[in-house]
Amino acid sequence: MIYYIIRRLALMTVVLLIVITITFLLTTIAPSDPAAQWAGTRPTPEQLETARKELGLDKPVYLRYLLYIKNMAKGEFGTSIRTRQPVIRDLLGYFPATFELVTLAILFSLIIGIPLGILSAVRRESTLDHLGRLFSLSGVGIPIFWLGMMLQLLAYVTLKTFPIQGRIASEISFSHPVVIRTGLFLLDTLIQGNWAAFKSAFVHMILPATTMSFAALAFVTRMARSSMIEVLREDYIRTSRAFGVSENLIRYKYALKNAMVPTVTVVGLTYGTLLGGSVLVESIFDWPGIGRYVWLSILHNDFPAIMGVTIIFALTYLIINLMVDLFYALIDPRVRYTGK
Structure with missing residues (x-):
């Protein structure tokens, strides 16, 4: 190892x-x-x-x-032409907002996508399966900027339920100021015990995180479904059925664990995709993250900032994929990392 x-x-x-x-x-x-x-x-x-x-x-x-x-x-990325600040200072200020948003989007896609994909595989050709497959195709085909604007129109203009810009309500930031420790508002407000700010920060994340997670959710659903179907066709599954093992035990203990291995791979790949997609989402929702920062840097030909963001994105993607590879050994005992 x-x-x-x-x-x-x-x-x-x-x-x-x-x-x-x-x-x-x-x-x-x-x-x-x-x-x-x-x-x-x-x-x-x-x-x-x-x-x-x-x-x-x-x-x-x-x-x-x-x-x-x-x-x-030495961790120096030069000076931003647009902000006239060291790029590393800008990155440390903006990156936590994007990291928090992308992580929540990944959690949304896993919490919803894995159960939906597994149930679609278990109940093949059922109404649930057809709806799940239709949803997967929709997630791949719908442009992210169009989805974001439609959610803004529906959730804010029509239903008036969710805010459409910023990380926290301005009145909350004055009455219950957040003590910045990590830059991750949900974590910082939990550490502080600032529940009013936590609620406001979470509500502000719902629309952009949902928009960002839609394509990832479709991808996770498809991968979970196809992996589960493939595992259910394995010989050891047929043998378990022949010995009278209950179907629920076969599906949700033996098959599910092995079906999760390919699905975990999707997390690492999807993380990089969502980081790239943050440019559009943060521009739509006026999210003060690194995606919006790099978009403004591109408009102003701010090459030091563009290079810094590119390197940070690449480093984050590599670290996430390393963590995913190491996680294999925990969910699949057949995986061993040796020096051979």
Whole structure:
């Protein structure tokens, strides 16, 4: 197990280095001039030259690349052209909001998708199965931005039940201020015992998390259904039935455990997809997360911020997938990580 973890960490380092190299090259060949953005409107040639020196653009490309790698190793991503703040400070401020939203969306998709997929597999060709399959196809086919706007129209304009922007109600933030410890509002309010703020933060997350989880929910449902159907066709299942083992015991103890292994894989893959989808969702719901931050950075050609977000997304995706791989051993005893 230890050898496997070390090997995966080494592979993660190589992947991160490739991501850093690609993003650096893309920003280098981009037609926009960061110095012009940094110098402000209608800069003079002297101001442009000063900006190029401040940003290090006067150095050769290979030297800039080596300096960037060195700064990456120290956790420095440069200075944002748009906010004029260190990128790492911006990332630490915005990333927790996105991480919390994506995690809640994943939980929604697992809590609903796995039972729906399992029941669809157990009751094949039933009304529930047909509805589950229709839902899965809808989740893949409906554009996320359209779904978000429709939920806003339904839940806020028509039903007037859920807020459509921000992380917490402004009146709650004044009357019950949140003490920021982790940046995760649900966790911070629980630690603080601030139940009014917890309720407000959770209610504000429902619409964006539901929008973000819809496609993931459809994917999890399809994977759980297909995995369960495949496991129920295995020889040991037929043998258990021949020996008179109850159907519920076969389905929900033996088959379910083995069907979860492929489904867990979906979690790691889906996490990266949802991180990418956060750009649209956070823009629709005015969510102060890293997705909206990178969207504004793209609009302003803020290359240091774009590179920083790309690397953080890649690192998060790699860590989540490593955790998923290690979780295999807990849910499937047949999986062993050895040094062979």
